[in-house]
Amino acid sequence: MKHFDIWATPLDGIRLIDASAGTGKTYTIAALVLRLLLEKRLRISEILVVTYTEAATEDLKARIREKIRDAQRVFQGGETDEAFLRDLSGRQEDMDAGLEVLAEALRDYDEASIFTIHGFCQRMLMDNALEACTFFDSELLSDTRGLLEEIAGDFFREHFYQAGILFVEYGRKFFNTATVLKYIGQSHSRPDLEIIPAFAEVDPHEITLAEQEFSQLFSAAVESWHQARDHIYSILMNDPGLSLSKYKKSNIEPWLAAMDGMLTMPTPTVDFFDKFEKFTTGHIEASVKKGHVPPVHPFFDVCENLGQARSRLLDLYDKRVKHLRRKVIEFIRRELLVRKRQESLYSFDDLLSELSRALAGPSGKSIADNIRKKFPAAMIDEFQDTDPVQYEIFRNIYGAEGLLYLIGDPKQAIYSFRGADIFTYMEASQKAGSRATLVTNWRSVPELITAVNTIFTRPQTPFAFSAIIASAVRPPVEVRQAKLLIDGRDESPFQLWIVRREQDPENKSTKLIAKERARKRILNAVVHEIIRLLTLGHEQRAMIGNTPLKASDIAVLVRTNSEACLTQQALAGCGVVSVLHSNASVFLSPEAGEMQRLLLAVADPGNERKLKSALVTDALGLKGADLDEIDENRWLDRIASFRGYHDQWLRNGFIGMFRAFMAKESVRSRLIACKDGERRLTNMLHLAEILHKQETERHLGMAGLLKFLNEKINSPQADEEEYQLRLESDRDCVRIVTIHKAKGLEYPVVFCPFSWGGVRSGKPGTDKPVVFHDPQNSNALIMDIGSENIEQHKELALLEEISEDIRLLYVALTRASCRCYMVWGALSGGEYSAPAYLFHQVKAATPSRMMEDTANRFKSLADEELIADIAALEQASGNTVVSTRLPSGKPGQLSLIQPHETRLEFKAFDGVISRNFRIASFSSLVQEHGGADILDYDSIHKASRDSETTPGAVAPESAAIFSFPQGAGPGTFMHDLLEHYDFTCEDRQVLRKLVRDKLQLHGYAVSWEEAIVAMVDNVIMTPLLADDPECRLSQVSGPARLNEMEFYFPQVSVSAGAIKAIINRGGKRSSGVEDNQVSHGFGAKTLEGFMKGFVDLVFQRNGRFYIVDWKSNHLGNRVEDYSQDRLRKIIRDRSYDLQYHIYTVALHRYLGSRLADYEYLKHFGGVFYIFLRGVDKSRGPGFGIFHDRPEQELVLELSNIFAGHCRQ
Known part of the structure; x- marks a missing residue:
């Protein structure tokens, strides 16, 4: 691919820049802004920069402003190490005019057009309200989950309340509010999603007849069983003709107990136990020894007929479920639009879809002209996280004329769960006027760059799709990044720890290590190494340049929030302080439950059960036994204190009550004394802040606030940034970060202990819809709810998951600047994982075939074969990848006490602080x-x-x-x-x-x-x-x-x-x-x-x-x-x-x-x-x-x- 040259790139047309990790994407955006200011004489307000989060927006604003100031300083004669700024200065024919341009940009910087995608769309809809036919009086709905739940409930009432009890029982596993919302995912906001196939509705009369037949046979089975249970038991235990291998005597009694349970149900059920077939005539006849006559009994015949009736009924139910699966999505899509219009609501997704609709409508050209006139040049940051609607918006605006830069890295596209679509990036890369890549990695030491290059460029189709190009990056000519040296030695910056197979106790063979056992062993090794590094840093033997390694230089990157919690517990158990940075909702934390119990008691202090539940929270510190020792006077005191909090809530609002409660009950000191005290206190204060905001903004009273808290606990939304767990401390602590949160960040030392987790532990379950992009239909987004080709579609969906898992690994490994530790080996569930695909790849004609063959090969790999594959990787990397066996042993306690510590004293303060x-x-x-x-x-x-x-x-x-x-x-x-x-x-x-x-x-x-x-x-x-x-x-x-x-x-x-x-x-x-x-x-x-x-x-x-x-x-x-x-x-x-x-x-x-x-x-x-x-x-x-x-x-x-x- 063509290397990007800041001076050679044209300032017109649609241009795509692949920006690999650490290659200076934000720097490049700032450089392009400077060129547009100075060469095109655009005002700072006329250069549109769009990104995807508020945090990224603020970072871009600060970095671009800083670069303009740097250019201004250089133009005024200042020195710089940056070649770009020197060249920029040298290209100015009129330095005074250039300085005036930069001064004007800084003076007007508050008008800089740097927005989130939703902020941009909202502004454009307002600016073009008449042409776009939008309304000013609509209310923004930040979370549509409540509305979706309401619509799903209406669907259930319409299709299940009048249904027979048998179908309700069967359909429960497929349809409830939580599973339906998870099942439809983002389909309600993806108008391009096509659902296949179109199942016809089953004739209700046919279902009724089948249900009647099944119920009659079920009743006959109940009656026959009650009359002849002992006789049936005797037949199965004693008949000489039955095969003992198929009718083991030790199994007969458990089967009869299961039949007892099924046939004593108050109503018929289609939920049969596994071995029901053992009581059917057909199975008995097939299980008779040669030369013997099969035993007969009317109950066996009834079971045969009952099983066949059940199969016919379940076949009808299955068809009805498939029909309803499609219908529920169509119903929710339709009703969501109707109800938002009725209630004058719009969601963040609507901002995009409305602007896209307006641009495609009769006034579309006029709107595009208006936007392009306002913003002659645009840059889309993090473009790998786009979707078809977003891409279509900017293509309609800048497709004919103007300048549009699409800047991103398809190797870092890891947000499909939020609707990001890597296939849109692939399409854009083919249609762009030019495509170039940034090739200099400014983040990592050269050996680490080489190691990561080798991992991701050596395999065939390394990211599973040929359109995702794994271009090698290189270090700068003049190496800037300081290395991590231990006792002055340069240890390998990429450490690959190998987990070997373990002995199978049932035979002499070896087997893959189960996930839970593997996690424990791996965490022991990680904690042990972190303690070693911190000890060496404390002794000034582990140095990054001239600075000793410290705890905040170390990050442990995990895939899931549960892995993050396990890691924090392991570190805390050895005295290593850490902070958690994940996208988990604070409403999933134990403190949310505690807050709920406390507030329920404050709201109803006369309720003994609620008050006792509050008193045994960690916030108040009592144990169950303590409640038994409370005498009447103390109990009345507690009731009185909670009544006081109740009155304070009514009088001063929630936050006034909460502050008084925290102070009077000494909650801070009690929580902070816990092992994870900072985490707990942070969560409690975060929850209080959220509740206070809800109270003030929505004017919620006591009942309303408790309802809000209950709803959030029962259906937390982890992707709501406001509700995500906050850092509990900014002290010098080890960072535990989910990979999704770590994107865009860097750390000197990175541990990747769980990158072998794999995707869905294999293929999607048969009872779930399959969402995939159809390569035979221009990569259209398809949801298959049960077509005849669903197995092939499962393979395509799995390949997309594998590709994202590889991209997730790429993001994790490229966060490190000095050293990276990765774990791999004989790990159960690792066959469908990024390391398996990259390290043990089997060449094949297609990526799907390659994926399956590689998974099958991995499961049978002996330790020697696995190590041989890794050795080939080491050799290809020039030994920048170094593999060793996973360190064993239990870690000790971290102890960083200096033998002769300097006595610390408070510095005297003699200033004056105004109290007014x-x-x-x-x-x-x-x-x-x-x-x-x-x-x-x-x-x-x-x-x-x-x-x-x-x-x-x-x-x-x-x-x-x-x-x-x-x-x-x-x-x-x-x-x-x-x-x-x-x-x-x-x-x-x-x-x-x-x-x-x-x-x-x-x-x-x-x-x-x-x-x-x-x-x-x-x-x-x-x-x-x-x-x-x-x-x-x-x-x-x-x-x-x-x-x-x-x-x-x-x-x-x-x-x-x-x-x-x-x-x-x-x-x-x-x-x-x-x-x-x-x-x-x-x-x-x-x-x-x-x-x-x-x-x-x-x-x-x-x-x-x-x-x-x-x-x-x-x-x-x-x-x-x-x-x-x-x-x-x-x-x-x-x-x-x-x-x-x-x-x-x-x-x-x-x-x-x-x-x-x-x-x-x-x-x-x-x-x-x-x-x-x-x-x-x-x-x-x-x-x-x-x-x-x-x-x-x-x-x-x-x-x-x-x-x-x-x-x-």
């Missing part, structure tokens, strides 16, 4: 200054006795709203409801459905529906201003409102007392609080940092902007209890006037930065505090609605003092 710098809010201000009871949620209030006796009071139609529960929880419910309701919607049923959904979500009875609907109607239909009857919320459309407006603004050395003074001297306000006095005293404490908050609602009407704050406070049971006088008193007593002044300053600053002609008096209409229980549309704005617009001078003075522009 923080993020403040209204809530924190009133809490700190005597207002602990006036937090910014809707407290419980009682009407004054005076208001209760006011004569002539008239109750509104919605009187029941006064009885609605009071406190923070109901307030959160009302906020959530109003946030998600479209005030302009005239369909009453939409409101009713939303009310019911929100009542259920927050744990309130649906019987409150009428009261809440009436409340909402009053709130949106009541005029907000007495002099403007048309100013109603029902007139505020979605584009004219902003819910939960979050704000931050800096505050510079402002005292709370100064804020109070300004508000108090601010002069008479239009509807202000009497005497303009903020009620709660604020001291002279200085505040620095940021002021933050959330405004419930900002809306625009007739060019003016208004603030709305919802209040669910209960002030009494009549409208008159919500009069203006009463509201002003509450505003004063609760310091809400301080709150709305802060909100006003925030909106004032925001509008000033967004509106070119902003004027306070022209654009700001004021603040509405709407006390939801007291609004009555028949009474107007005089009740339940407080309005004020602070004077302009006051707002300006407050804004200035926050900014530090005024004297205090």
